[in-house]
Amino acid sequence: MCRWFVMLLCCYASQSLAFTWKDLWQTQKQQAVAHFRNKEYEQAAAKFARQNTADSHYNRANA
Secondary structure, eight states: HHHHHHHHHHOOOOOOOOOOOHHHHHHHHHHHHHHHHTTTHHHHHHHHOOOOOOOHHHHHHHO
């Protein structure tokens, strides 16, 4: 019993990452495109800004 407790303490992650349910089903790019198609240009630009690809830079300029 004590060994399991020690093992759990060793595996404890000191940093946790937050995510939303949308992140499980759609990528950041897919979410940004959905915002763009719904004419939510500020949200689309924010999502595209998180990516560092040529396509995302192009799409962010259009949003």
